[in-house]
Amino acid sequence: MKPAPFALAQPDDLAGVLAALARHGEAARVLAGGQSLVPLMNLRLVRPAMLVSINRCAELAFTERRGDRLVLGALVRQAEAETHPLVRAHCPLLAAALPWLGPQATRNRGTLCGSLAHADPLAELPAVALALEADMLLASQAGERRLPASEFFQDALTTVLRPGEMVRAVAFQAQAGDERSAFLEIGNREHGFAVAGVAVRWRLEAERCAFARIAMLGAGPVACRVPAAEAAIVGRPLDAGAIAEVVEAARAAVAPPTDVHADADYRRHALGVLLARALRQGDGQWASGSR
C-alpha cells in the first residue's frame, strides 16, 4: 500500500521544526530516519497530515560527553553511533545493543531518538535507556523538559510526548571504566524482531556485586527495569548460586506478553536464560558472535 497524502515541512533549524510542530499539533509527526514511521504510514496504520523533517537540522547531529553523561542528538543515526568512539568508550552497553536494532540498511538511516520516541514494545533501545538511566530531553516551543527514561515510556507505542513536542536528545549515563555490561537478545531472526532481550550492567567490588542495573524487553507491555532482580544480586558474589537466585527473582517479577512469536511462559524462561548468560559473560556481546 502507499501512504495517505500528507504535507512535508523541512525546516533548516530546530526553531523552525518546533514552530511547525506547534502550528500543526496532533496532526504532525516528526520525520527523522523514518524507519519506524514510514512502515506504519505505508500500511496506513498512521496517517499524519503533516510530516516535519529534522533531516536538515545539522545542530541535532551531535554526540558529546557532558559531565557523567553521553548525549546524542535527534539526528544521530544508529549506524553512526554504533562505531562512534565516544559511544564505544563511555557506553559499551549501547554499542553492544545497536547492531541488534535491525538490518544495516535501516540502521544506516534510523535514529536513536526516533526509535525511543516510537517506543515499540520489543525495541532494544528503551531497555538500554533504562539500564543506562538515560534522561530524555524533550523540546517544544514552550521550552525544554528533561525526564528520566523510566518516566518517559508509558505503554506499547506510548510515551509522555505531547503534541508539538519532540525528543531533542537522549543523555545516557556514561559507564564507569570498571563496569561490566551485556546486551543479549533472541528473536525469530538475528537482527530481526526481538522476542526477548536483556540489557545488564554491574560492577564488582572485592568480588561482590556493588551495583546492578537490569532491564528487559519482552518482559511486559514496554521495556522495564527489574528492581527485584537487581536487589537479589547486589552484595553477593556472582557465583552459580547467586545467578540462579537472580534468575528466579527476575522470572517471578516479569509479566511477558503472548503473541504469534512466543507465549508468556516461553519468554519468561528465555529472559532468565539470557540474564544468566549476560551475568556470566559481561563482555557486551555474544561469546561466539562479535560483529
Next chain:
Amino acid sequence: MGERIEVTLTVNQRKRRAQVEPRLLLVDYLRHELGLKGTHVGCEQGACGACTVLLDGRTARSCLHFVAALDGAQIRTVEDVAPSPELLHPIQQAFHRQHALQCGYCTPGFVMTTLELLAGNPDPSQTAIRRALTNNLCRCTGYANIVKAVTAAGKALREGSQA
C-alpha cells in the same frame, strides 16, 4: 496537500530533477518515473530487502524513503553495478556461477547489500555474511548458494579476478 516539492538528486551518476508529491516513495520514483525496474518491491515495510539501493553510499530500503526529503542525495541502483551492458560485476558473476538465484526477485537487493558488506569487510566470515544477509528474504534458493556466492565474490574482488 497535493502540493509538489522540487528536488534534485543524482541517480546512477545522472542528475535528475523532479516535482514530486510528498508521499512518493523512492522505490516508486525509481521504477515508475525513471523506469529503473531492477529495484523490486516486496513488502513495502522494510522487512524483505528487495528494494535495497545505495543512498549516499550506504544501503537503504527504498520503500521507506520519500523522494521529497532526498534533495541532493546520491542514489545507486542495481542498474549501475555492472561495468557495461555486456559484463557482469564480480558479485553478479558470483551469483550467476553459484546458482544463487532462481526467480531473481530478491537478487538486486542481495547484490546491493553485498556491495556494502564487501566494501566494509573484504574478507567476511561465514557468520558475518549470514548476519549481513539475514534481513534480505529469498523464497526460492534456501540461502546456501547465496552465502557461497558472497564468499566467492569476496574472493574474486580480493584477487581482482572473476568469481
